[in-house]
Amino acid sequence: MTVTATxxxxxxxxPAKRPDGGGRRRAWATRAPLLPALVFLIAVxxxxxxxxxxxxxxxxxxxxxxxxxxxGFSNYASVFTDEALRESVVTTVVLTASVVIVSVxxxxxxxxxxxxxxxxxxxxRTLLITPFLLVPVSAALLWKHALxxxxxxLFNGALTWFGELFGIESIAQPEWTSQMPLIAIEASLxxxxxxxxxxxxxxxxxxxxxxxxxxxxxxxxxxxQMFRYLTLPHLRRYLELGILLGSVYIVQNFDAVFTIxxxxxxxxxxxxxxYETFYRAHEYGLASAAGVVVVIGTIVIATFALRTVSSLFRxxxxxx
Amino acid sequence: xxxxxxxxxxxxxxxxxxxNAATRKARRRSAALGVAAWVVGIGFCLPALWxxxxxxxxxxxxxxxxxxxxxxxxxxxxxxxxGGGGGPTPWPxxxxxxxxxxxxxVLVLLLALPAAYALSIRRVRKWTDVMFFFLSTKxxxxxAGLLPVYLFAKNTxxxxxxxxxxxxxxxxxxxxxxxxxxxxxxxxxxxxxxxAQVDGARLPTVLRRVVAPVAGxxxxxxxxxxxxxxxxxxxxxxxxxxxxAGTAPVHLTTFVTSQxxxxxxxxxxxxxxxxxxxxxxxxxxxxxxxxxxxxxVK
Numbered sequence: 001m002t003v004t005a006t007x008x009x010x011x012x013x014x015p016a017k018r019p020d021g022g023g024r025r026r027a028w029a030t031r032a033p034l035l036p037a038l039v040f041l042i043a044v045x046x047x048x049x050x051x052x053x054x055x056x057x058x059x060x061x062x063x064x065x066x067x068x069x070x071x072g073f074s075n076y077a078s079v080f081t082d083e084a085l086r087e088s089v090v091t092t093v094v095l096t097a098s099v100v101i102v103s104v105x106x107x108x109x110x111x112x113x114x115x116x117x118x119x120x121x122x123x124x125r126t127l128l129i130t131p132f133l134l135v136p137v138s139a140a141l142l143w144k145h146a147l148x149x150x151x152x153x154l155f156n157g158a159l160t161w162f163g164e165l166f167g168i169e170s171i172a173q174p175e176w177t178s179q180m181p182l183i184a185i186e187a188s189l190x191x192x193x194x195x196x197x198x199x200x201x202x203x204x205x206x207x208x209x210x211x212x213x214x215x216x217x218x219x220x221x222x223x224x225q226m227f228r229y230l231t232l233p234h235l236r237r238y239l240e241l242g243i244l245l246g247s248v249y250i251v252q253n254f255d256a257v258f259t260i261x262x263x264x265x266x267x268x269x270x271x272x273x274x275y276e277t278f279y280r281a282h283e284y285g286l287a288s289a290a291g292v293v294v295v296i297g298t299i300v301i302a303t304f305a306l307r308t309v310s311s312l313f314r315x316x317x318x319x320x
Numbered sequence: 321x322x323x324x325x326x327x328x329x330x331x332x333x334x335x336x337x338x339x340n341a342a343t344r345k346a347r348r349r350s351a352a353l354g355v356a357a358w359v360v361g362i363g364f365c366l367p368a369l370w371x372x373x374x375x376x377x378x379x380x381x382x383x384x385x386x387x388x389x390x391x392x393x394x395x396x397x398x399x400x401x402x403g404g405g406g407g408p409t410p411w412p413x414x415x416x417x418x419x420x421x422x423x424x425x426v427l428v429l430l431l432a433l434p435a436a437y438a439l440s441i442r443r444v445r446k447w448t449d450v451m452f453f454f455l456s457t458k459x460x461x462x463x464a465g466l467l468p469v470y471l472f473a474k475n476t477x478x479x480x481x482x483x484x485x486x487x488x489x490x491x492x493x494x495x496x497x498x499x500x501x502x503x504x505x506x507x508x509x510x511x512x513x514x515x516a517q518v519d520g521a522r523l524p525t526v527l528r529r530v531v532a533p534v535a536g537x538x539x540x541x542x543x544x545x546x547x548x549x550x551x552x553x554x555x556x557x558x559x560x561x562x563x564x565a566g567t568a569p570v571h572l573t574t575f576v577t578s579q580x581x582x583x584x585x586x587x588x589x590x591x592x593x594x595x596x597x598x599x600x601x602x603x604x605x606x607x608x609x610x611x612x613x614x615x616x617v618k
Contacts, residue, residue: 033434033523034450037494040431044491045457048465048472055467110360118354124361126602130368133601135552137569138590141576142371145586152583154370157387164386191367199609252461254555259573271555274463279559284467291464302459306452 049295056288063282075289085273085290092251092269092297095182099189100246104239106190107197112227114198115205132195140259143188148176148260181265185256193250197242204238205231237312244305251298270294375587382584397588410589412564413571417593420482420557420567421550424489428497428546429539431490433527436501441513441531451502458495462555473560480562488556493546500545500611504538505531541607544600551597568593 059071079085114125131139147154156173163171177184208231216226254271261267263276270290278287362369373389374382375398381391403409439447469488473479508531516530532539557567566574572593575586601608 030438032438034438037431037435037454037498038450041454041457041491041494044487045460045465048468049460051468051471052464110364113353113357113360116350116353118350118357120358121354124357126605127361127365129601129605129608130365130598133548133594133598134368135569135572135590135594135597137552137554137572138371138594141572141586141590142367145576145581145583146371146374147367149583152383152385152387154367154387157385160386191364194364203609248459252463254463255569258554258558271461271463274466275555275559278467278470288467291461291467294461295464298459298461302456305459306455309455310448310452 052288052291055284056292058285060284061282062284071285075285076293078286079289079293084268087266088268088270088273089293091182091267092271092294095186095189095253095267095269096247096250098186099193099250100243102186102190103193103246104197104243106194107242108201108235108239110194110198111201111205114202128198129195131191132193132199134192136192136255137259139192140188140256143184143191144177144260148184150175177261178265181261181267185260185267188260189250189253189256192256193246196246200238200242200245201235204235208234237308240308241305241312244301244308247301248298248305251294251301270297371587371590374584375591377584379582379584382587397582397584398592400582400585401588401592410568410571410592413566413568414593416482416561416565417551417568418596420485420489420565421547423483424486424493424550425543425546427486427490428493429543432494432497432501432542433531433539434523435498436505437523437527437531439498440502440505441508441510451499454495454498457491462492466555466559469556470559479560480565482561482565482567484560485550485553485557485565485567488560489546489550489553492553493549496549496611497542497546500542500607501535501539503610504535504542507538508534538607541604541611544604545608545611548597548600 056075057070057072058068059074060068110128114121114128118124134142145153150156150173153176155176159171159173163169174180213226213230216230221229252271253269254275257263257267257269257272258275263269263272268276271294274287274290274294277283277290281287376393376395377388377391378394378396381388382397400407401410403411439451469484470479473481473484478484512530512534513526516526521529552569553567554569554573557570558573561567561570572589575589604611
């Protein structure tokens with residue numbers, strides 16, 4: 001599906017074919033180990049998608065199977081005209097963009113902090129990646145119940161503490177998940193994804209050529225100058241990679257939306273909406289059309305992602 | 321800040337003094353940044369630490385405002401989670417998760433190792449195209465194929481069956497595994513492999529005797545990451561399993577609604593379910609980056 005992105009990648013020169021008669025058999029022997037994985041992937045990922053494409057052209061509610069009929073692109077028309085579905089497109093974009101941007105900025109700050117040697121660096125690094133290693137559902141449950149709960153969540157508990165500390169009688173106790181539902185989901189996702197960005201950017205920071213950094217320091221470059229003119233350009237590819245991979249994963253987020261708000265209060269993103277449309281509303285055709293829209297959106301991001309990965313990959317190849 | 325290094329090369333008489341001042345200043349700054357890193361680390365991890373602490377509290381102490389930090393510690397949350405007190409035991413979901421993750425990881429390795437071998441050691445023609453095809457399937461959102469898979473499972477009686485999850489998790493992790501392993505196998509010197517082939521070794525022998533010892537740590541890290549992703553997965557498990565084959569994440573989501581909210585118990589449950597992933601993740605920390613960035617960042 002993302003063939004366009006791969007067109008421009010140049011394959012490295014293949015070894016010249018041996019002139020002997022076994023050339024064809026040898027070529028097959030070379031390819032054979034690749035085939036099981038390839039066939040498996042095509043069967044398990046591409047075939048269902050083709051089926052989704054077909055179903056998306058039908059008006060099909062599983063509760064009324066006898067009324068199933070071909071409708072062409074009308075499901076797609078519904079996806080783009082249905083208020084709720086259109087809102088979920090916007091929600092998806094807002095959710096993905098805000099989580100990615102905030103976690104990249106935080107991740108960069110954390111990576112810069114961890115880039116130097118200090119006492120207990122390994123331990124701090126372990127602390128910082130912990131949120132990423134929690135099972136997403138438990139992280140979402142943790143935020144919903146142990147942190148956001150208006151009666152005994154940590155956030156309001158901390159507010160009460162401050163209130164007592166400064167002698168304020170009844171300090172405001174916000175209901176986080178109902179007053180700011182989208183921000184509540186975003187905060188929990190930022191918490192989970194910042195470590196991912198930090199790990200990638202840390203790898204980038206540590207691959208900076210030490211001689212050039214040293215030379216710049218000797219030439220009298222200040223920390224800010226070094227960051228602005230050496231580190232940041234060097235990190236560009238890593239930033240791109242983090243942003244794009246993060247987008248591809250977060251666009252598909254289901255766990256946090258499902259757990260924290262169940263898609264209520266304008267927080268339903270496309271994956272949740274697709275789930276809801278087919279699992280609860282039994283609208284198979286409509287759900288499939290929405291699914292296809294998610295795919296198209298992801299392909300747009302993925303095309304850039306693949307391009308970034310391929311350029312990193314080429315650099316790697318030319319270095320070795 | 322930038323003045324510290326600029327002055328060092330100038331006047332000989334005061335040179336050593338100013339260098340000393342500069343290094344002292346730099347040392348103080350890096351000590352301050354070290355402290356800042358500790359504060360940020362603990363602050364950022366606080367929700368997770370809070371979860372662990374709460375899991376060791378009695379229910380009455382867990383649900384208070386302001387929170388009771390000094391409350392007595394107890395294992396009650398864990399005891400109730402594991403079925404003490406007559407509730408349902410979490411063992412079936414945990415075993416389901418373990419089985420689905422383990423078997424899909426094995427299947428991924430069986431499929432990905434030969435593929436990565438073909439892609440990294442013998443350069444297949446158009447190999448980058450093949451690599452990118454693998455990657456592009458990872459970019460295909462799972463919701464896009466969910467409904468047909470559900471219908472297929474319903475019509476073939478595969479619904480609520482962990483083997484279906486095994487197949488789906490394999491397809492979910494295979495692209496990542498191929499990419500990761502490709503980058504690990506590229507480190508195996510081709511000459512050793514050719515020598516083995518000249519000696520008459522066939523593919524399985526080459527993989528076992530030559531490739532595995534060199535790329536072993538990378539293969540292990542790949543396996544860990546596949547295991548983590550399978551263990552974490554919710555959407556497929558939620559839609560395609562039910563009473564019999566429900567996995568640990570599904571159990572967690574139904575936990576709250578079925579028993580009302582018991583915060584300590586919920587935290588205990590979250591800790592237990594996350595524990596395997598935490599252990600695996602800490603173990604694979606370094607390789608984790610490479611794996612998650614699909615081998616592009618070394």
